Amino acid sequence: MKIDDIAKIASVSKSAVSLALNGKPGVSQETRERILRIAEENGYTLKPFSKGQNNNKSKIFRFVACTHTGIITEQYHSQSFFMELINNIDQSMKSKGYSLIISSINVNSLEQEIVNLEKQQRSSGIILLGTNLTEEQIKTVADTQPNLIVLDTCYETLDINFILMNNVFGAYQAGEYLIKLGHKEIGYVESSYSMYNFDMRKKGFQKAILENNLTIKPEHTFQMSPTDISVHEEFKESILELKGNLPTAIFCESDYMAISVIKSLNELNINVPVDLSVIGFDNIVESQIVSPELTTIHVKKDKIAALAVEKLIREIDNKEDDKMKIFIDTELIERKSCIKKENA
Incomplete structure (x- = not known):
């Protein structure tokens, strides 16, 4: 055959x-x-x-x-x-x-x-x-x-x-960066699916928050899918419910979520970054295509690949x-x- x-x-x-x-x-x-x-x-x-x-x-x-x-x-x-x-x-x-x-x-x-x-x-x-x-x-x-x-x-x-x-270090970098920009009311977008990488990113981000005597309000924590880029209606509803209590910046556990946040905020006429700064994690290709271009944490995939093959x-x-x-x-x-x- x-x-x-x-x-x-x-x-x-x-x-x-x-x-x-x-x-x-x-x-x-x-x-x-x-x-x-x-x-x-x-x-x-x-x-x-x-x-x-x-x-x-x-x-x-x-x-x-x-x-x-x-x-x-x-x-x-x-x-x-x-x-x-x-x-x-x-x-x-x-x-x-x-x-x-x-x-x-x-x-x-x-x-x-x-x-x-x-x-x-x-x-x-x-x-x-x-x-x-x-x-x-x-x-x-x-x-x-x-x-x-x-x-x-x-x-x-x-x-x-x-x-x-190094997920912990990367998210810690993101937290320190937002705080150095003067943000104190900071939101957090987490994955709707639990996994090691996201758990470690939360650990790193929370470390930066705690070291600077800040907290993330429960109403400033959001959930969405980590793998698709789209307008999220639930996120939009949560933002509308906050009315005048918006965070001034949001960290997202992945670029897919960050881009979805930007698209969703755009539909609500909330300007990124004037009204709300957004930072992601991964530095995927789409992070340079979205408007505005996404500030993010770069994962050195070439280094990871080279070390894996060499080992x-x-x-x-x-x-x-x-x-x-x-x-x-x-x-x-x-x-x-x-x-x-x-x-x-």
């Missing part, structure tokens, strides 16, 4: 079959499972590497993202943050003579899917997007492929490599056993969505 035959049976394109068989994003989980089932039922399997191409010589790394409802979706690879991260990883690998396979798996069937992927095409190592994964889930991946780097979360008690942004190669080529927890400091990017508070 050929790819053409599978495509006809599944009523999909040949490219969709190729993406599914190679564990790459671009097809839904339902379509992927249907294609893999048809392939298995008809005796089609990907060519495994020969024994001469063992784990340490196959020159292939796998980037794995586990999809979650509302957090890491099937379309995660089209989101600016992850597109840039994956591109940086790919470029770092190519410069070292490795190639990259991108695999999306459902978090609810993580163990079986990661085993199947590694059976189909054994990798030299895995870079796992660990967003909101549990300790047990991460250990499951490590049991299948011990050459593992986890990004976007951290469990200090696991003997596994973690490389991620994996050291484990493979030099048999390096020492595990590392590496935090990459962030950088404040000043643009036009924040201004000094008058009479400060």
Whole structure:
């Protein structure tokens, strides 16, 4: 059986079959499972590497993202943050003579899917997007492929490599910046989904607030989705209810939320930054397209990618056993969505 035959049976394109068989994003989980089932039922399997191409010589790394409802979706690879991260990883690998396979798996069937992927095409190592994964889930991946780097979360008690942004420091930078601009009535926009990164950002921001003897009023705390950019009606209603009690500045746990805040405030004829300063976190591409351009915290995705690749190669080529927890400091990017508070 050929790819053409599978495509006809599944009523999909040949490219969709190729993406599914190679564990790459671009097809839904339902379509992927249907294609893999048809392939298995008809005796089609990907060519495994020969024994001469063992784990340490196959020159292939796998980037794995586990999809979650509302957090890491099937379309995660089209989101600016992850597109840039994956591109940086790919470029770092190519410069070292490795190639990259991108695999999306459902978090609810993580163990079986990661085993199947590694059976189909054994990798030299895995870079796992660990967003909101549990300790047990991460250990499951490590049991299948011990050459593992986890990004976007951290469990200090696991003997596994973690490389991620310094969320606490970044949010602390944002808080200090707003306070230095003279803002004392500061709002906070948090994610409607709990996850490690956002929890750490709240910790850092609150530290800056407390050190300056300030507080965030309960009515100045808002919630919204962390992954889509849109006008949020609930946020608009909350702002209208405040009437003359608006904060003068708002910190948002991600740029997606910050841009949504700007769009929502614009519909209420509240001017950013004249009436209300807004600061985000991540420095995604869209942060320079929104009007006004977004002041934000820059995550050094290129540095994270380079360190992840370098560490994996050291484990493979030099048999390096020492595990590392590496935090990459962030950088404040000043643009036009924040201004000094008058009479400060």
